[in-house]
Amino acid sequence: MPQMSPMNWLFLMVLFTLLLIMTISLIYFNYMPPTKKNLKKIINSPYYSWKW
Structure with missing residues (x-):
């Protein structure tokens, strides 16, 4: 098997x-669609914090 380059x-x-x-985001949004009620939860969640 040939060695792969870095x-x-x-x-x-x-x-x-x-x-x-x-x-993960597809599954997440399927189970929890971004509504006004839980939009803050999504934004404040650690997973999405890097986007903001």
């Missing part, structure tokens, strides 16, 4: 992380 590993990790984040 750049390839980095690319795969970033791709995997993005996929994971997208999946």
Whole structure:
């Protein structure tokens, strides 16, 4: 098996992380749609804090 370069590993990790984040947010919004009542909860949650 050929050895992978660090750049390839980095690319795969970033791709995997993005996929994971997208999946989590899809599931999250399916179970808890962003309404006015829980919009503050979403914004204040640690998971979404990096976006604001």
